[in-house]
Amino acid sequence: MYVIDVILDSFTRLFRSHRYPPIEKLYSIILFIAGLSLRDVSEKLCLTYASRDSVRIWAHRFSSLFKPSRKVRRLITVDKTVLKVNGQLYYIWAAIDVDTNEILAVHASRGIPNTIKSLKKVLDSWDGKPVIVVDREPWYRWALEKLVIKYFHETFGNRNKIERLFRELKDRTKKFCNNINAKTIKCIEEITTAIALIHNIIKVRSGEVILT
Numbered sequence: 001m002y003v004i005d006v007i008l009d010s011f012t013r014l015f016r017s018h019r020y021p022p023i024e025k026l027y028s029i030i031l032f033i034a035g036l037s038l039r040d041v042s043e044k045l046c047l048t049y050a051s052r053d054s055v056r057i058w059a060h061r062f063s064s065l066f067k068p069s070r071k072v073r074r075l076i077t078v079d080k081t082v083l084k085v086n087g088q089l090y091y092i093w094a095a096i097d098v099d100t101n102e103i104l105a106v107h108a109s110r111g112i113p114n115t116i117k118s119l120k121k122v123l124d125s126w127d128g129k130p131v132i133v134v135d136r137e138p139w140y141r142w143a144l145e146k147l148v149i150k151y152f153h154e155t156f157g158n159r160n161k162i163e164r165l166f167r168e169l170k171d172r173t174k175k176f177c178n179n180i181n182a183k184t185i186k187c188i189e190e191i192t193t194a195i196a197l198i199h200n201i202i203k204v205r206s207g208e209v210i211l212t
Contacts, residue, residue, distance in 0.1 A: 004030070006201050007065060014061050024048050029059045033194055035172060063193040068104045068125040068200070073097050076104065076122065077133040077159050078140075081166040083188075090188055094196070095122045096165055098133065098158045101203045103165065103196040108189035115143035123147075133158045169195060 004026050012022040028041050028048045036045070038052035048055065075098040083090045093107040095118075105121040119132075132151040134140040144151045172195055 007197075010065055011062060014064065020048060020050050020054075025050075025058045026062075028055050029062050029194070030198065032059055033172065033191075033198060059194055060187065060190040063190040063197065066106075066193045066197040066200075068102055070125055070127060072128040073126040073130040074099055075133060075158060076126070076130050077154075077162045078119070078122070079135060079159065079162045079166070081169070083170065083192075085188060090185070092166070092169065092188075092192055093118045094162060094165060095119075096162045098161060101161060102200050106189065106193045106196050108185050108192060110185060115139045116146065119143055119147060119149070135159065165199070168199065 004023065008022060008026065011026055012018070015022075018025075025048070028050070031047060032038060032041050032055055038055050041047050041055050042050055042052045050058075076095055077098055078093070078095040080091050080093040083092050088110070091109050091111065093105075093109070095104040096102065097104060104125040105118065107118045107121060129150065132144060132149055133154050134144070134151055135155065136153050140151070169192060
């Protein structure tokens with residue numbers, strides 16, 4: 001099912017009123033996330049008559065639909081990467097279900113992420129006791145043992161899926177020439193979350209991405 005078919009109803013409910021049709025808003029968001037600049041979407045190609053700032057606001061609001069389904073999970077891999085935006089370096093932390101490819105959490109920060117805070121975001125998306133796959137960064141061991149979560153180290157194998165996710169994020173931002181119109185950490189996190197939402201809808205074949 002196409003992305004727009006899946007999320008149109010949920011997206012429409014995010015707004016009290018619609019000066020522009022919801023379908024126009026969604027097309028603008030998806031093309032922006034795919035790599036078109038805000039100027040291309042609203043001015044150069046005239047895909048919408050809304051302002052660039054309006055498209056940016058729509059994209060950030062769209063990210064609020066990111067709500068991974070809560071269910072029993074077997075294996076989850078977590079990792080971080082560095083993203084260059086507007087000449088500044090940001091740390092992006094993410095968690096992904098190895099079996100379904102569903103992204104479970106995204107977190108952005110200007111320094112090394114708070115590992116416990118980041119892992120607690122993932123706790124809301126699982127039942128049961130999944131095992132976490134991590135690299136050998138020292139802070140993972142301390143945080144996972146403090147939260148009493150089983151884990152093991154792996155360099156490749158299961159962690160390849162999260163590495164592919166990070167390549168996808170970097171490919172998206174390169175299309176913006178590393179010049180995303182984002183002024184705060186919250187904006188960076190909302191953009192990466194919007195990308196994660198579309199990733200889930202397209203790639204999670206189980207059809208259990210729940211939008212409420």
